[in-house]
Amino acid sequence: MKSSNVKWGSILRIAFLTLWMLFILFPLYWTVITSFKVPTDIYGQPTYIPGIDFTPTTSAWTYLFGEGKDRFLMGFMNSILIGLISSFFALVIGAMAAYGLARYKYKYGPMRNDDIAFTILSQRMMPPIVAAIALFIMFRFFGLLDTKLGMIIIYTWMNIPITVFLLKDYFAGISADLEHAAAIDGYSKFDQIRKIVLPLAKPGLASAFLLSFIFAWNEFLIALILTFQDAQTFPVFISGLNAQMEPKWSIISATGVVAILPPTLIAILMDKYIVSGLLKEQK
Amino acid sequence: MASIRLNQVVKKYDDNLIINRLTMECKEKEFLAILGPSGAGKTTILKMIAGIEEVTGGSVFFGERDYTRTSPQDRDLSMVFENYALYPHLSVRENISFPLKSPKKKGQFSASEIEKRVQEAAKMVGLDDKLERRTDQLSGGQRQRVSLARALVKKTSVILMDEPLAHLDAKLRVQMRGELKRIHQDLGATIIYVTHDYIEAMAMADRIAVTNNGELQQIGTPEEIYFQPRNEFVATIVGEPPMNIFQAELAARDGKVYGSWEGQTFEVPLPGSFSGKAVDIGIRPNNINLVPAGSDNSLAAIVDDVEPLGRQQIVTVQVGGRMLVVKSDRDRSITLGQTVHLQFDYAYLHLFDTVTKERMVL
Numbered sequence: 159m160k161s162s163n164v165k166w167g168s169i170l171r172i173a174f175l176t177l178w179m180l181f182i183l184f185p186l187y188w189t190v191i192t193s194f195k196v197p198t199d200i201y202g203q204p205t206y207i208p209g210i211d212f213t214p215t216t217s218a219w220t221y222l223f224g225e226g227k228d229r230f231l232m233g234f235m236n237s238i239l240i241g242l243i244s245s246f247f248a249l250v251i252g253a254m255a256a257y258g259l260a261r262y263k264y265k266y267g268p269m270r271n272d273d274i275a276f277t278i279l280s281q282r283m284m285p286p287i288v289a290a291i292a293l294f295i296m297f298r299f300f301g302l303l304d305t306k307l308g309m310i311i312i313y314t315w316m317n318i319p320i321t322v323f324l325l326k327d328y329f330a331g332i333s334a335d336l337e338h339a340a341a342i343d344g345y346s347k348f349d350q351i352r353k354i355v356l357p358l359a360k361p362g363l364a365s366a367f368l369l370s371f372i373f374a375w376n377e378f379l380i381a382l383i384l385t386f387q388d389a390q391t392f393p394v395f396i397s398g399l400n401a402q403m404e405p406k407w408s409i410i411s412a413t414g415v416v417a418i419l420p421p422t423l424i425a426i427l428m429d430k431y432i433v434s435g436l437l438k439e440q441k
Numbered sequence: 442m443a444s445i446r447l448n449q450v451v452k453k454y455d456d457n458l459i460i461n462r463l464t465m466e467c468k469e470k471e472f473l474a475i476l477g478p479s480g481a482g483k484t485t486i487l488k489m490i491a492g493i494e495e496v497t498g499g500s501v502f503f504g505e506r507d508y509t510r511t512s513p514q515d516r517d518l519s520m521v522f523e524n525y526a527l528y529p530h531l532s533v534r535e536n537i538s539f540p541l542k543s544p545k546k547k548g549q550f551s552a553s554e555i556e557k558r559v560q561e562a563a564k565m566v567g568l569d570d571k572l573e574r575r576t577d578q579l580s581g582g583q584r585q586r587v588s589l590a591r592a593l594v595k596k597t598s599v600i601l602m603d604e605p606l607a608h609l610d611a612k613l614r615v616q617m618r619g620e621l622k623r624i625h626q627d628l629g630a631t632i633i634y635v636t637h638d639y640i641e642a643m644a645m646a647d648r649i650a651v652t653n654n655g656e657l658q659q660i661g662t663p664e665e666i667y668f669q670p671r672n673e674f675v676a677t678i679v680g681e682p683p684m685n686i687f688q689a690e691l692a693a694r695d696g697k698v699y700g701s702w703e704g705q706t707f708e709v710p711l712p713g714s715f716s717g718k719a720v721d722i723g724i725r726p727n728n729i730n731l732v733p734a735g736s737d738n739s740l741a742a743i744v745d746d747v748e749p750l751g752r753q754q755i756v757t758v759q760v761g762g763r764m765l766v767v768k769s770d771r772d773r774s775i776t777l778g779q780t781v782h783l784q785f786d787y788a789y790l791h792l793f794d795t796v797t798k799e800r801m802v803l
Contacts, residue, residue, distance in 0.1 A: 333524065333526065335522050335524060335526040336526050336528060338488070338493045338522070338526065339520070339522060339526040339591075340528075340539070341492075341512070341513040342493070342514070342518065342519060342520045342540075343514075343519075343543055343591070343595075344514045344540055344546060345543050345544065345545075346514060346544065357530045358529065358530055
């Protein structure tokens with residue numbers, strides 16, 4: 159009686175997870191096959207299986223890496239550069255702020271640690287569009303419009319709340335006694351952080367970096383307003399494909415597939431830290 | 442050089458007074474135990490000696506040198522933390538060698554010297570076959586030993602220990618007590634040892650400092666603490682079950698002083714001048730004897746509970762409405778509800794002031 163219950167339970171679970179997986183993967187699959195379709199296959203009856211429903215063509219891909227290469231690569235490289243550099247700064251500045259909030263007690267007028275943390279987090283509470291006009295005027299004043307430096311500054315600002323929030327709890331989870339022990343063992347504050355805190359915080363740092371990069375990689379609205387040509391980011395480039403003449407869905411899809419790669423690659427590279435961090439928590 | 446002196450040390454967190462004007466000294470090469478209940482400020486005292494916690498007032502001396510504002514890395518001491526504080530990303534070997542590889546000691550030890558010292562320290566705590574393990578693969582007792590080895594490897598003249606045995610099981614604890622005592626003798630180091638367990642303190646320490654609510658209650662040899670407790674707090678923190686303390690009215694009759702308590706009277710060895718006063722009488726459970734009915738100076742009591750402990754037993758009795766605890770040899774004839782007769786061993790009677798709770802000196 160009981161064993162058949164367990165069996166039904168696991169069958170239901172597997173069935174549900176399979177359905178859910180299909181639900182998640184289908185858009186991805188759709189994007190990939192669309193990148194191999196010709197317009198008639200896209201606008202006609204829905205077609206699902208290459209070689210049976212429709213004849214795949216690589217025309218979109220040859221366009222991306224041939225005729226359209228320059229603009230495609232520029233958007234791609236801009237986003238990589240802006241994403242990596244802004245995530246790096248957000249990580250460094252955020253980690254320092256988070257460490258301070260986790261280890262020391264601050265008192266600025268009525269502000270205590272929690273108030274400071276909330277103030278930092280509140281930067282992400284309003285929709286970014288609220289600040290868009292002000293940012294545009296500011297950027298024009300400082301000559302930062304359509305520059306990579308400008309976008310790096312913006313994304314660093316937007317990512318710091320995330321890194322601070324994530325890392326504050328992470329640092330708080332590392333026992334202060336470890337640093338005390340290192341102090342007694344003859345290590346200065348700087349060496350305590352270098353030898354003890356940072357190695358232990360690797361999983362948290364990796365997660366924070368990954369989240370920052372994904373955000374910077376995907377951000378569209380602010381990039382659309384503040385970049386036009388030289389500093390155009392990848393999402394803006396993709397949407398631009400839509401705006402010229404008729405939307406070229408196969409090219410958009412091919413670009414979309416490429417856009418998935420960098421965050422995936424970073425996630426794979428950092429996987430071992432993130433997983434080891436999760437395992438440590440369980441003990 | 443390695444004596445440690447606290448002079449009028451005060452510690453406050455925000456407005457909470459944790460340590461109040463603490464003055465005490467740990468002599469060179471002494472094993473000093475700081476004994477107190479949780480919240481007594483024991484760990485804070487240790488951390489102030491280590492320099493991890495800053496003192497709010499007063500000063501800390503190592504020998505003749507004022508170390509009050511010296512940072513921990515410059516104090517040249519080692520410490521065993523209650524939670525071990527092992528570096529989880531390092532192996533046992535790396536943990537133990539960590540103090541020798543500090544930037545301050547750069548160039549001081551060759552690789553072979555470090556290896557020799559690590560082996561030596563690991564052997565001392567019986568971990569020389571586990572050096573390559575990760576610390577999360579070790580049992581609690583083994584982690585404790587790593588933490589101890591890390592403290593020993595520097596060969597400092599001062600070692601601080603914060604409840605190092607608290608998380609070990611009973612058997613290992615007894616074994617480690619012996620080892621710590623041996624290590625103390627071998628190294629000739631000054632050891633300050635924080636504990637809430639009076640047995641640990643009595644078993645290992647040369648002297649015990651009893652603290653409560655951030656104040657020093659008494660400092661003295663284990664014998665002094667046990668046989669001449671300065672106040673009721675010290676009297677009850679050592680000994681298991683704790684000392685019985687009750688208030689008796691004194692009256693003189695026929696040139697002798699009698700105490701009366703819960704309607705019964707018994708002789709108290711005090712001069713006649715105490716007549717008419719009240720006094721707190723303390724008597725340890727093992728200093729109360731069960732005697733036959735009609736014995737001199739005996740009190741009648743009703744047995745409330747019997748806990749057999751092998752050769753001995755703990756008997757809780759009721760005298761009037763109050764409880765007394767008696768520890769005696771195992772006697773199966775004692776049953777619940779039975780009336781027994783108690784006699785105090787006068788040599789071990791403690792007298793305390795009813796108001797100040799201080800020991801009365803006759």
